[in-house]
Amino acid sequence: xxxxxxxxxxxxxxxxxxxxxxxxxxxxxxxxxxxxxxxxxxxxxxxxxxxxxxxxxxxxxxxxxxxxxxxxxxxxxxxxxxxxxxxxxxxxxxxxxxxxxxxxxxxxxxxxxxxxxxxxxxxxxxxxxxxxxxxxxxxxxxxxxxxxxxxxxxxxxxxxxxxxxxxxxxxxxxxxxxxxxxxxxxxxxxxxxxxxxxxxxxxxxxxxxxxxxxxxxxxxxxxxxxxxxxxxxxxxxxxxxxxxxxxxxxxxxxxxxxxxxxxxxxxxxxxxxxxxxxxxxxxxxxxxxxxxxxxxxxxxxxxxxxxxxxxxxxxxxxxxxxxxxxxxxxxxxxxxxxxxxxxxxxxxxxxxxxxxxxxxxxxxxxxxxxxxxxxxxxxxxx
Numbered sequence: 001x002x003x004x005x006x007x008x009x010x011x012x013x014x015x016x017x018x019x020x021x022x023x024x025x026x027x028x029x030x031x032x033x034x035x036x037x038x039x040x041x042x043x044x045x046x047x048x049x050x051x052x053x054x055x056x057x058x059x060x061x062x063x064x065x066x067x068x069x070x071x072x073x074x075x076x077x078x079x080x081x082x083x084x085x086x087x088x089x090x091x092x093x094x095x096x097x098x099x100x101x102x103x104x105x106x107x108x109x110x111x112x113x114x115x116x117x118x119x120x121x122x123x124x125x126x127x128x129x130x131x132x133x134x135x136x137x138x139x140x141x142x143x144x145x146x147x148x149x150x151x152x153x154x155x156x157x158x159x160x161x162x163x164x165x166x167x168x169x170x171x172x173x174x175x176x177x178x179x180x181x182x183x184x185x186x187x188x189x190x191x192x193x194x195x196x197x198x199x200x201x202x203x204x205x206x207x208x209x210x211x212x213x214x215x216x217x218x219x220x221x222x223x224x225x226x227x228x229x230x231x232x233x234x235x236x237x238x239x240x241x242x243x244x245x246x247x248x249x250x251x252x253x254x255x256x257x258x259x260x261x262x263x264x265x266x267x268x269x270x271x272x273x274x275x276x277x278x279x280x281x282x283x284x285x286x287x288x289x290x291x292x293x294x295x296x297x298x299x300x301x302x303x304x305x306x307x308x309x310x311x312x313x314x315x316x317x318x319x320x321x322x323x324x325x326x327x328x329x330x331x332x333x334x335x336x337x338x339x340x341x342x343x344x345x346x347x348x349x350x351x352x353x354x355x356x357x358x359x360x361x362x363x364x365x366x367x368x369x370x371x372x373x374x375x376x377x378x379x380x381x382x
Contacts, residue, residue: 001234001236002232002234002235003124003233003235004037004039004040004230004231004232005039005040005041005154005230005231005233006029006032006040006231006245007042007044007156007195007212007228007229008029008041008042008212008215008228009043009044009045009086009158009195009197009213009228010045010046010086010197010198010200010213010215011043011046011214011215011216012046012048012214012218013047013048013049013052013058013059013061013062014048014049014050014052014056015049015216016216016218016251018058018060018061019061020216020251021058021061021216022061022064022065023249024216024247025065025215027249028215028227028245028248028249030065030072032230032245033072033076033078036230037076038076038078038230039078040079040080040081041069041073041078041080041081041082042081042156042195043084044156044158044195044197044212045084045085045087045090045130045131045157045159045197045198046086046087046090046091046158046198047083047086047094048086048090048091048094048095049090050092051094052094054097063097066098069081070101070104070107070109074106079107079108079121080107080109080110080120081107081108081109081110082110082112082128082156083095083109083110083111083112084112084128084130084157084158084197085111085131085158086130086131086197087131087158087178087198088131093113095111095113096111096113098111099111112130113130114132115127115128115129115130115132115140115141115144116128117152122235123235124153124154124235125151125152125153126152126153126154126156127144127152127154127155127156127189127190128156128157129156129159129181129196130158131157131158131159131178131198132179133178134177135177137179141179145185145186145189149188149189150188150189150190150191151189152190153233153235154190154192154193154194154195154233155186155195156195157181157194157195158196158197158198159179159180159181159196159198160178160180160181160199161180161181161182161183161186161196161205162180162182162183163183164199164203164211183206183209184206186209187205187209190208191238192231192233192238193208193209193233193240193242194210195212195231196209196211196212197211199211199213200213200222201213201222202224202225202227202244212228213226215227216247216250216251217250217251217252218251218253219253220254220255220281220283221253221255222253223252223253223255225244225247225250226247227244227246228247229243229244230243230244230245231243251281252279252280252281253280253281253283254277254278254281254282255282255285256274256277256282256284256285257287258270258284258285258287259287259289260288260289260298261291261293267298267301270298274312278311278312281311281312282311282312282313283313283314283315284302284312284313284314284315285315285317286299286302286314286315287317287319288317288318288319289319290319299316302314302316303316338359339356339359341355342356349374350374353365354367354370
């Protein structure tokens with residue numbers, strides 16, 4: 001039997017204008033559900049971007065979207081819908097508002113806010129790992145993870161693996177008590193693929209664990225395709241296929257790196273060059289290499305021109321200032337190395353002065369002479 005599922009993650013309702021986001025969801029995700037048969041839909045965390053009032057336009061659109069998902073599920077025979085809790089700073093348990101669909105007799109809808117395992121009607125065994133926070137991680141997960149290999153058909157979750165724990169994302173607030181998963185061990189527990197949300201760049205770990213990536217795009221530095229995943233799983237052989245379905249309506253946030261010392265032309269040529277690369281949003285990184293040339297006119301012109309333009313972001317990286325800062329840090333570090341004895345409380349004051357004079361002025365003054373001078377000064381003060 002072939003079991004199919006779509007997995008979507010990191011929608012982040014509220015991160016971008018609701019009309020834009022739900023246009024993307026309608027033309028991409030909902031249209032796919034309308035035209036393809038699937039058995040299951042999984043929302044792998046961070047459905048929301050932050051706490052949103054129920055009367056806010058983003059919240060209203062969110063409920064309209066979920067109503068569409070449920071309607072399509074009833075019409076097309078989608079048997080299971082699962083919503084997994086994401087990062088506390090984003091979902092903050094707001095997905096429990098969708099528990100109202102758990103009462104619908106025509107669909108199997110579940111909101112999952114804590115670690116859960118279930119066996120579907122067709123015998124498939126699934127583990128869900130929403131992002132949770134606890135002190136004793138091993139003890140908490142022991143009943144679910146201390147299992148023989150390939151105990152589960154699939155694992156769906158939200159969070160970090162060791163391979164991605166160094167990734168820094170815009171607007172992501174790391175919570176220290178959230179578990180960081182061991183990919184080799186967790187991967188051994190599943191026959192089929194593992195799908196996780198949280199990292200906004202779609203990627204694969206150990207050819208078995210899939211980060212779906214965010215559905216849309218609202219920050220720079222994420223030029224890679226956005227979308228969701230389709231999985232087809234052969235329940236008899238355990239073989240599976242995963243396909244990434246791109247959200248072609250996602251807004252572009254591109255970066256143009258411009259080295260001023262290599263650009264030939266006037267400021268009008270420079271502006272025309274920048275506009276040529278712009279689609280939706282463009283970040284212009286202007287690099288100024290160390291040289292004797294003065295670029296103050298060019299940088300002032302660019303700052304004034306792009307001021308207040310929300311579809312452009314100007315970043316001026318003056319490597320001359322960076323070089324000065326690095327040189328200053330180097331000097332400070334060298335001073336701290338050369339004179340580290342001055343900060344050692346166990347070294348007597350006289351010894352410190354003796355070492356300082358010798359190192360600074362290459363002169364030898366005995367510690368006895370220094371102590372004599374110090375004592376004289378003390379007598380004078382008295």
